[in-house]
Amino acid sequence: MSVVAENLHWRVKRKVIVSDVSISVAQGETLGLIGPNGSGKSSLLRLLAGLKKPVLGRVQINGQDIAKVSRRALSRQLAFVQQNAATDTNVTVRDVIRLGRTPHRSALSGWSEDDEAAVATALDRVDMTTRRTQAWQTLSGGERQRVHIARALAQTPQVMFLDEPTNHLDIHHQIEILHMVRDLDLTSIIALHDLNLAAMFCDRIVVLDAGVVRASGTPAEVLTQELLRDVFRVSAEVSGSPDADRPHIRFKAG
Structure with missing residues (x-):
């Protein structure tokens, strides 16, 4: 199933969290959402999954406006994996x-x-x-x-949303989880904070900054030295790999 968001806008009281965001995810594609802390990744993910209602804009799953679909019916089509879900029940x-x-x-x-x-x-x-x-x-x-x-x-489901599924895991389990997600026959949208993992496992990447889309495209198109400096405020070297669309980022100290 495809996922299309048009001009999504969401705020809490007067604070704008997501501003005029439009994205399109093709069937079977893995899309990564990256950005600094507080950039709106988790909020956008919940808007796309229908867990939050946008102030403006709409989300379509396979051409159907999710605002017109019941929560139960929507849950048969998509699934949401939140970070650090826990239970004390035996x-x-x-x-x-x-x-x-x-x-x-x-x-x-x-x-x-x-x-x-x-x-x-x-x-x-x-x-x-x-x-x-x-x-x-x-x-x-x-x-x-x-x-x-x-x-x-x-x-x-036919679409899966994952909110930082590798958070607090060691590198072995991070890679294991993302390998598994990528190999699923599903459309996946994943919020990630590790930029190299996003480059390794995502077909395309959307970069958010203060709720606004700053860049969208393949990892090679998006993860540039200029963007890392301007959005993440870090100095880094971005090198190629045998797969031209999978760059590697080496961060610089200072």
């Missing part, structure tokens, strides 16, 4: 993933073969099948994030 991995089936079930419906198949497929896709009966509290940070992605996959 539940198993499978219990957490089962929650992803909520949009597909009515209050009186029993657990179906389709539900069971969706959970089993989600467990397999994040390589957590052997951990399905393990207690949530015993999982590592990387394992918990994989379970959250599995819960989203159990919704059987």
Whole structure:
């Protein structure tokens, strides 16, 4: 499914958080949202997912205005993975993933073969099948994030939104998570703070600064020394790679 946002504007009281943002994400594409802290990445992600209502503008999923779609129906098409989701409840991995089936079930419906198949497929896709009966509290940070992605996959969405899914993970788990997301047969929009990871795993990148789009394009088009200086206020060398669209950033001290 494609995602198109037109002239999105959102504010809290008098403070503008997202200003006149328009983006387009093709079916099957992985789009990265990057920008300094407070640039509006998480807010834009929630506007795109229908979790916030814009003051102005609209979002279309596969040509359909999401403002005209019920939350339940929308949850059957898209999934949202938030950062650092947690629970103190004594539940198993499978219990957490089962929650992803909520949009597909009515209050009186029993657990179906389709539900069971969706959970089993989600467990397999994040390589957590052997951990399905393990207690949530015993999982590592990387394992918990994989379970959250599995819960989203159990919704059987066609679009996935992820808000800094690698936050607080070590580099091994960061790469593992983003490899997994990129290999999914889904349209994905990911808010990231690590610029080199964005270059490695995103087909295109949108740069936000104070709620405004400062640049949009392939990693090679966007991640320039000038942009890093002007938006992120850092000095850096940007070098090429065997894949011309995947630059590498080396930050300079001072």
